[in-house]
Amino acid sequence: MRDICQQLFFPNSNSMGGNVEKAIIETSDGFVALCWTSLGLFSLKPPVPTLSDAEMQIRTDIDRLKRLGGRHHDLNREIINIKLLTKEINDYFRGKPVKFSVAVDWTDYTDFQKKVLQVVKNIPWGQVVSYGQVAVRVGNPRASRAVGGAVGSNRVLLVVPCHRVIARNGTLGGFSSGLDWKRRFLGLENIYF
DNA sequence: CTAACTAAACCTA
DNA sequence: TAGGTTTAGTTAG
Secondary structure (H helix, E strand, O other): OOOOOOOOOOOOOOOOOOOOOOEEEOOOOOEEEEEEEEEEEEEEEEEEEOOOHHHHHHHHHHHHHHHHHHOOOOOHHHHOHHHHHHHHHHHOOOOOOOOOOOEEEEOOOOOOHHHHHHHOOOOOOOOOHHHHHHHOOOOOOOEEEEEEEEEEEEEEEOOOOOOHOOOOOOOOOOOOHHHHHHHHHHHHOOOOO
């Protein structure tokens, strides 16, 4: 089978202190935009139809990083292996059971959001967990609704697989990027709603 | 204050 | 048993 996914470009984008990088990766589902800092992956967006759409999408997060300022430097540490990440994203969209190896930049999340997202990050490929169960795992059993809010703040789609969090009664629950993407991602993992 | 990717405990008939 | 209401938790705007 031919490799339909490829990394399109890999520029050193930055002006403010040289502390952010971005890439746009072409997959079978569209162009995936992402950016990272010396701490790890900061943002990974859902696929969009065109390259310029992807550029537009990631601009918001780049601007946000610049606004945060100061805390990000020392990019030369090469914390991100973009080659490997590109391969993992490619594999994911081919339906392979990928376990992402990339480090995440947790900057600008609240403590609660961080706890929730780190729990969600550990949900294995092909498995789902309810909002309530995640609430239990962060030690706050009645916070299922707050968990919904927290996963909604997730910047790194797929890497923190918030699409694997569903409602208790066997329904899909919500998804900030649109329920179609939630269905699509779960479908790639052989889970159908 | 409210709305948002929830869910369980309590009513009431 | 089914259906409606309340309550709990976090957070951005």
